[in-house]
Each structure stands twice: as C-alpha cells, then as structure tokens.
Amino acid sequence: MAYISSIKHTAYLHAESLLKPSVRQETGLYLVESERLVLQALQVPNAVHSIYCTREQEETFLPACTKSETPLYTLGKGLLQRLTGTSYETVVTSFAVVHQKLLTEAEILSNSNGFILIGEHIQDPRNIGVLIRTAEAAGCSAVVLDKPSADLFSRAAVRSSTGSILRMPVHICSNLGELAQKMHANSFQIIASSAHAELPLYQAPLHHRPVAIMVGNESSGLSQQAYQQADCAVAIPMSSCGPSSLNVTVAAGILLFEIKKSVR
Numbered sequence: 001m002a003y004i005s006s007i008k009h010t011a012y013l014h015a016e017s018l019l020k021p022s023v024r025q026e027t028g029l030y031l032v033e034s035e036r037l038v039l040q041a042l043q044v045p046n047a048v049h050s051i052y053c054t055r056e057q058e059e060t061f062l063p064a065c066t067k068s069e070t071p072l073y074t075l076g077k078g079l080l081q082r083l084t085g086t087s088y089e090t091v092v093t094s095f096a097v098v099h100q101k102l103l104t105e106a107e108i109l110s111n112s113n114g115f116i117l118i119g120e121h122i123q124d125p126r127n128i129g130v131l132i133r134t135a136e137a138a139g140c141s142a143v144v145l146d147k148p149s150a151d152l153f154s155r156a157a158v159r160s161s162t163g164s165i166l167r168m169p170v171h172i173c174s175n176l177g178e179l180a181q182k183m184h185a186n187s188f189q190i191i192a193s194s195a196h197a198e199l200p201l202y203q204a205p206l207h208h209r210p211v212a213i214m215v216g217n218e219s220s221g222l223s224q225q226a227y228q229q230a231d232c233a234v235a236i237p238m239s240s241c242g243p244s245s246l247n248v249t250v251a252a253g254i255l256l257f258e259i260k261k262s263v264r
Contacts, residue, residue: 001062004052004075007082011073015052015097016083021151028102030153032166033084033095035060040163041096042068047166053094054080061094100153103142103171105179109186111141114210115260116188117252118144120176120226121217125150129160130249131215136164138256143168144212146176180212180229188212189263192222192230193255195245201234201255206262213259215252 004012015031017023024030029049032041035057041048042064050071051061058074065072077093084092108116117135122128128150135143145152152172158165173179180190189211191204214230216222227233236246236254246254 001058001065001072001074003055004073004079007079011050011052011071012075012079012083015050015095018097019083021154024100024151024153028100029097030100030158031084031095031155032098032158032163033092033155035094037158037163037166038094038096039064041098041166042070044166047098047101049097049099051094051096052080057094098166101166101169103169105171105173105182107169108142108144108171108179109182112187112210114141114188114212115263116140116142116144116210116212117256118176118190118212118214119149119216119248119252120146120214120222121220122149122215122248123218125152125154125157126160127218127247127249128152128154129157129162129165131252132157132161132168132170133164134249134253134256136168138253138260140168140256142171144171144173144176144179146173177225177229180226183210183212184229186210190214190230191255191259192227192233193236193251194221194227194233195235196221197233197235199232199234200237201258202237204232204234204259204262206259209263211259211263213252213255215248215255218248 018031048070052073054077055074117140192214
C-alpha cells in the first residue's frame with residue numbers, strides 16, 4: 001500500500017494516461033470507477049492491475065488486495081476527482097486499473113455452442129455498455145463489435161455496462177463481412193435485425209447453435225454488406241400507431257431473449 005501525494009507520482013501518471021484511448025489500446029488496460037465496480041472487478045480472477053481509493057475507503061479493499069497481492073494506492077479526494085472528473089452525479093471515491101477482456105477471432109469461431117451478439121457501427125458509448133450488460137443478462141458467450149463502433153473502454157461505456165464489461169468477453173473486428181463468412185464456414189447461423197425486414201422475429205427459422213445476432217447503427221441500422229451476410233433478417237413486430245423503431249439496446253434485448261428460447 002502506498003500514499004499518492006502528488007500528480008507526479010508514477011502510479012498516478014499511469015492511471016491518468018489511461019484516459020487516452022490510444023494508451024488503453026496499447027496497454028490493454030482501462031479504468032473502472034466506484035466502490036461497486038471495483039469490488040466486482042476483484043471478484044474476477046486476474047482482472048485487476050491496481051486499485052486507487054481515498055483513505056476513508058482503504059479498509060474496504062485492503063483485505064482483498066492483500067490476498068491477491070494487488071497494489072493499493074490511497075490519495076486525497078482532490079487528486080482523485082482531478083483524474084475521474086465530476087461530470088456524473090455520484091462523486092467517485094475509488095477506481096481500479098483493469099485488464100481488458102478481449103477475444104481473438106479464432107476463439108469466436110471455435111465456440112461450437114456460441115450465442116453471440118454482434119454490433120455494427122454503434123456510435124453511442126452508452127449503448128455499447130448497455131449492449132454488453134444485456135448480452136451478459138441473456139447468457140451470451142461473447143460480444144463482437146466492429147472497429148468503427150464507439151470506444152468499448154471509454155468512461156461512458158464502462159459505467160453503462162454496470163460491471164458486465166468485467167466479465168463479458170468481447171472481440172473487436174476489423175472486417176465484419178469477412179468474419180461473417182468465416183462464421184458461416186464454422187456452422188454459425190447469423191440473424192440480422194432490421195425494422196424493414198418482412199419476416200417477424202417470432203417466425204424466424206432458428207435451428208441450432210452456434211448463432212449470432214446482428215444489430216446495427218442507431219440511425220441507419222445494418223449496412224448492406226452486413227445484411228447480405230445474414231441467413232435471415234427479422235423485424236420485431238410493433239404497433240402500427242407507435243414509433244417505427246426501437247433503441248438498439250432495447251431491440252437487442254428482445255432479440256436475444258426470444259432467440260435464446262429457440263436455440264437452447
């Protein structure tokens with residue numbers, strides 16, 4: 001355990017550097033904030049790199065840090081808020097540096113019982129976080145996001161996941177079309193979601209796992225390239241006098257739980 005009294009402290013500078021997306025990508029680390037998320041992180045084997053907290057919270061984390069030999073740093077509220085900011089209602093009194101949980105393409109393709117959510121061009125990081133939370137709740141084995149999607153490990157995405165990002169494996173895909181072709185070659189069913197599809201979700205010809213469900217951009221939906229890679233496209237039946245579409249996270253939740261019933 002060490003006390004940080006200056007912004008020039010090596011550990012403080014390391015944590016501060018992770019506010020930059022490029023450093024998160026280079027190091028494979030990111031930040032999680034709040035006592036609740038830090039405690040969740042400590043429950044995931046080998047997830048936590050280090051923990052930072054105020055002196056008042058030291059005893060909350062000390063036993064677990066001692067047991068796992070995780071570095072624990074204490075610092076004043078001013079230094080902590082300088083790093084975490086105050087743009088959210090809850091004042092942050094602790095945070096952790098955590099290892100990213102990423103999968104390779106080979107790991108995605110080799111999962112013969114896979115139940116995977118794919119997101120294409122998801123631009124709002126809060127939607128990224130809720131998609132990961134929803135995928136974990138539905139029992140997905142992984143989430144796939146393409147590179148143009150918002151930063152998975154940004155503050156907004158991490159907070160919106162409410163901790164699911166600590167446990168849900170994610171693959172960042174550079175070419176979704178090529179990945180879909182390889183998934184087909186590995187016996188995956190691929191189901192596309194579209195408000196304009198003629199086939200209602202409840203009539204989808206679902207047969208087996210592995211299966212992947214694709215959802216698209218918040219405004220434009222799935223690209224034509226992604227759409228063409230699907231075995232079928234389905235629409236969620238909606239009231240004729242209501243809205244024409246759903247938020248991508250709501251749609252994903254309906255799709256995942258309905259499809260899960262058919263491909264157990």
